[in-house]
Amino acid sequence: MKKCIYCGAEVHESSVVDFCEKCGVNVFGRKMFNTILQRMNDARESGDII
Numbered sequence: 001m002k003k004c005i006y007c008g009a010e011v012h013e014s015s016v017v018d019f020c021e022k023c024g025v026n027v028f029g030r031k032m033f034n035t036i037l038q039r040m041n042d043a044r045e046s047g048d049i050i
Contacts, residue, residue, distance in 0.1 A: 016040035016049070 001010040006023035024033040
């Protein structure tokens with residue numbers, strides 16, 4: 001498991017971001033957080049990121 005860069009909580013290894021949902025929403029807001037996740041997942045699926 002990796003750790004959230006903001007609070008240190010555990011983040012699932014397959015997560016495309018290095019922060020937990022709680023911190024992601026607090027930092028970016030729900031709408032931007034969801035957009036970040038969607039675009040990061042799309043990038044992973046297209047092979048742009050590992």
